[in-house]
Amino acid sequence: MGVTRARPESLEWLDAAARALLAARLETALRRARAAAGPALADGGGTIAAVTVPAPAGIDPSGVVAASRRADEPWFCFEQPDRDGTALAALGCARAIEAHGAERFRIATRAWRALAAEAVADPPSGPSGSGLVAVGGFAFAPEGGSAPQWSGFAPAQGSGGATGLRGFAPASLVVPEVAFARRGDELQLTVAAHATADDTVEGLLERIDARLAGLRVAPLPLLDPAPHGRYDVVSAMPPEHYESAVARAVERIHAGELEKVVLAREVQVHAPVAHDPGAILGALRDAFPGCYVYAVGRGGATFVGATPELLVRRDGERASTVALAGSTRRSADPAVDDHLGEALLRSDKNRGEQAIVTRRIAQALRPHAVWVAAAPEPTVIRIANIQHLATPIRAQLSKPLGAIALADLLHPTPAVGGEPFGTAERMIPELEGFDRGWYAGPVGWTDGNGDGELCVALRCALLRGTVAHCYAGVGVVRDSDPAGELAETEIKLQALLPVLAG
Numbered sequence: 001m002g003v004t005r006a007r008p009e010s011l012e013w014l015d016a017a018a019r020a021l022l023a024a025r026l027e028t029a030l031r032r033a034r035a036a037a038g039p040a041l042a043d044g045g046g047t048i049a050a051v052t053v054p055a056p057a058g059i060d061p062s063g064v065v066a067a068s069r070r071a072d073e074p075w076f077c078f079e080q081p082d083r084d085g086t087a088l089a090a091l092g093c094a095r096a097i098e099a100h101g102a103e104r105f106r107i108a109t110r111a112w113r114a115l116a117a118e119a120v121a122d123p124p125s126g127p128s129g130s131g132l133v134a135v136g137g138f139a140f141a142p143e144g145g146s147a148p149q150w151s152g153f154a155p156a157q158g159s160g161g162a163t164g165l166r167g168f169a170p171a172s173l174v175v176p177e178v179a180f181a182r183r184g185d186e187l188q189l190t191v192a193a194h195a196t197a198d199d200t201v202e203g204l205l206e207r208i209d210a211r212l213a214g215l216r217v218a219p220l221p222l223l224d225p226a227p228h229g230r231y232d233v234v235s236a237m238p239p240e241h242y243e244s245a246v247a248r249a250v251e252r253i254h255a256g257e258l259e260k261v262v263l264a265r266e267v268q269v270h271a272p273v274a275h276d277p278g279a280i281l282g283a284l285r286d287a288f289p290g291c292y293v294y295a296v297g298r299g300g301a302t303f304v305g306a307t308p309e310l311l312v313r314r315d316g317e318r319a320s321t322v323a324l325a326g327s328t329r330r331s332a333d334p335a336v337d338d339h340l341g342e343a344l345l346r347s348d349k350n351r352g353e354q355a356i357v358t359r360r361i362a363q364a365l366r367p368h369a370v371w372v373a374a375a376p377e378p379t380v381i382r383i384a385n386i387q388h389l390a391t392p393i394r395a396q397l398s399k400p401l402g403a404i405a406l407a408d409l410l411h412p413t414p415a416v417g418g419e420p421f422g423t424a425e426r427m428i429p430e431l432e433g434f435d436r437g438w439y440a441g442p443v444g445w446t447d448g449n450g451d452g453e454l455c456v457a458l459r460c461a462l463l464r465g466t467v468a469h470c471y472a473g474v475g476v477v478r479d480s481d482p483a484g485e486l487a488e489t490e491i492k493l494q495a496l497l498p499v500l501a502g
Contacts, residue, residue, distance in 0.1 A: 048192055
């Protein structure tokens with residue numbers, strides 16, 4: 001997508017009619033906030049007011065957000081370029097929703113429903129993600145993110161004086177102050193403010209005007225083509241530790257404890273200068289246009305990645321997902337590449353691993369659906385450095401489950417957890433030896449209708465200053481070979497290491 005040549009200060013983000021509409025909605029929100037008997041959420045009361053308008057054509061939503069973010073404030077980018085330029089990019093925190101524990105999805109769902117029902121905003125229309133949205137993600141484990149690199153992932157509070165983030169939480173959603181949604185040539189801007197009983201319309205409008213005045217129209221920055229200094233790539237634990245973990249998992253599978261467990265490893269990239277999350281996001285977007293490319297910025301850290309795996313997309317009463325498991329490398333030789341893909345399709349190990357994932361996803365959806373349909377045979381999908389087996393799955397919902405509730409049903413699939421998960425859940429931290437944080441957790445968005453889209457956070461890194469913590473895992477089954485599984489993690493890490501290590 002091109003970038004407008006208009007100077008930022010020449011852009012009129014809200015015309016007079018939109019600003020008058022927003023002022024009227026702020027007045028309504030203030031009346032509701034002052035009339036409320038008590039807080040709607042545990043962290044305070046108030047009502048959201050928002051307006052959605054067409055945005056200037058040609059701007060890059062992620063570029064604007066990356067260039068305009070303030071120090072330590074939340075920001076979010078979520079794109080799938082090959083899907084007609086689909087993008088959602090957001091900035092700031094009008095309201096935050098956080099939760100801990102096994103009920104974190106349900107707590108977040110209830111809080112978002114209450115907040116969205118009370119909000120004074122346009123109904124969702126236009127590109128997916130238009131209108132009032134909540135963006136963010138969930139840690140893999142109910143209390144994930146206790147390791148030092150994840151601590152303080154969220155800032156002490158949202159910008160603009162709004163009720164904000166108190167600290168890292170295993171469930172963390174933000175209602176942004178500014179959000180851009182794009183599909184094809186259609187681009188919309190949503191501006192939101194959190195009105196409390198002590199606010200005034202004039203004060204809230206001043207805050208919004210200052211927020212919009214600070215927007216910078218720019219493309220995502222480029223990586224330094226000739227970086228100076230030494231880049232060190234080190235495993236957080238010796239590779240032998242990972243091979244030993246795989247061997248122990250295979251033993252327990254043969255003993256009948258479980259069918260499959262996914263084991264991950266961490267590799268760190270130490271750079272001579274701070275990693276630039278905007279430039280890394282841009283490089284991933286260019287290299288993996290068919291993937292979900294995402295960045296979640298909190299405090300001084302950014303969680304960034306490019307994943308091929310959709311956890312769930314909810315559009316009205318339809319839900320869709322993809323069972324993704326089994327992989328092999330790519331080749332620059334088309335004939336060899338095709339041969340590798342055919343071998344993947346014929347591999348009993350990979351087909352078995354893929355079937356486990358497909359079966360469990362269908363089982364999870366079936367009690368909540370009129371019908372669930374899975375493709376009869378997996379197909380091979382190819383991204384820049386790897387090939388996967390994939391089975392699309394669709395469902396017609398029988399009850400109004402929103403995107404976050406559906407994510408609760410499906411997370412974690414056996415593609416990132418194991419089967420049965422109750423056994424795998426105890427085994428994963430024991431064998432891996434590290435805190436996954438948001439690795440393999442859901443990242444995405446939901447709107448006021450409950451529609452939304454969440455991917456599985458794979459091929460990812462947590463950027464904090466000069467250190468990038470990269471994560472990759474593989475499914476361990478009965479026939480897994482420890483050396484082979486280690487080699488597969490190296491293939492998956494190649495999505496990020498060339499970008500991060502100069």
